[in-house]
Amino acid sequence: MNQALRAAMADRGETAESLAEQVGVDPKTIARWITPGRTPHPRHRAAAAAALGREVEDLWPDVFKRREPAWLRPWVETELQATALRAFQVAVIPGLLQTPEYASAVLSSGLLGPDEVGDYVETRLRRQAAVLDRRKPPLFIAVIDEFALRRGDPDLMRPQLDHLVAMAQRPNVLLHVLPLDAGIHAGQAGPFVIATTDDGDVAYLDDQAAGRLTNDTAALWSVWDTLRSVALPRRQTIDFLKARSWLT
CATH class of the missing domain: 1.10.260.40 (lambda repressor-like DNA-binding domains)
Known part of the structure; x- marks a missing residue:
């Protein structure tokens, strides 16, 4: 209240x-x-x-009260208004689907100091709850390159993959793995998210320094459609995540 x-x-x-x-x-x-x-x-x-x-x-x-960097706040605001989010990731698990341990490992590998990582993990978990656990959550569709699933210590990745399987059971969450045998694909240029809001589509593009928002989404929609066409269907993706044959 x-x-x-x-x-x-x-x-x-x-x-x-x-x-x-x-x-x-x-x-x-x-x-x-x-x-x-x-x-x-x-x-x-x-x-x-x-x-x-x-x-x-x-x-x-x-x-x-959120502690995300100033350049990220416009996107966080957009996430809260979105009726649908379509995310593609090539190197890491999408932030909205990360476990606390995985988020900590990812954030620790960047430019943050040890004393900052905990705050950023807490902020990421609050974003997850605010977006995916609200009363009417958005449709969240994620295409994840298989490379991202293979990157990380097995002890870190097993619970992360379990979490992905659990999230994939939600009716509003659709996960699709882009398998290695898809070869070089349209998403090689980098990750992105397209948010659908009442005011139109907004995309978020990330890089090493900061992210940026753009309303020019036509080209990204084309890339998205291509990625969806070569990614595994939802049921096959869940089976693939459960099998996790690459983990030893």
């Missing part, structure tokens, strides 16, 4: 209907903002805060 929002509405004498009219949304949307797991779009948060005479961070403090 968002008690801060509820209290602010009561103080101003606003109902779901009256606040909805000022913000430009349906009253049912306001009601969902009060319940757990639903964070408004940034522009709606700003409009609601203005209507209630409060600061945005006072009404949605959890949004501002």
Whole structure:
């Protein structure tokens, strides 16, 4: 329950209907903002805060407690608004599907100091819950290159693969492994995620230094369709993850 929002509405004498009219949304949307797991779009948060005479961070403090780098925050906001997420990864397991131990290993291998890794792992786990465990989670489709499944110590990868199998049982999660015998493919240029929102499609592209967002998604959709066409179907992917024949 968002008690801060509820209290602010009561103080101003606003109902779901009256606040909805000022913000430009349906009253049912306001009601969902009060319940757990639903964070408004940034522009709606700003409009609601203005209507209630409060600061945005006072009404949605959890949004501002996250410790992800500033360049990542626009994408985190987009994830929360997405009705569908389509992710391709060639080198690592997608962040939304990582176990804490795997996330720690991945983050430790980069530029973060030892004292920073724990905070970033905690932030990643909160993102997972906020996106995939909310009341109406998005459709999440992930194509994962087999290389990513083979990279890592067996003791690290066994529980990570178990987690992937468990996540793949969820009705809103579709996993597809891109097998090695697919050869050189359209995704070789790097990982990406396409988010479908009420405002259109937004893509996230990652590199060594930072990530960036783009609304120019036409080329990525073409790559995505190609990758899906050569990846294993969902059932075969689950069987492949369970077999894990490459682990010793």
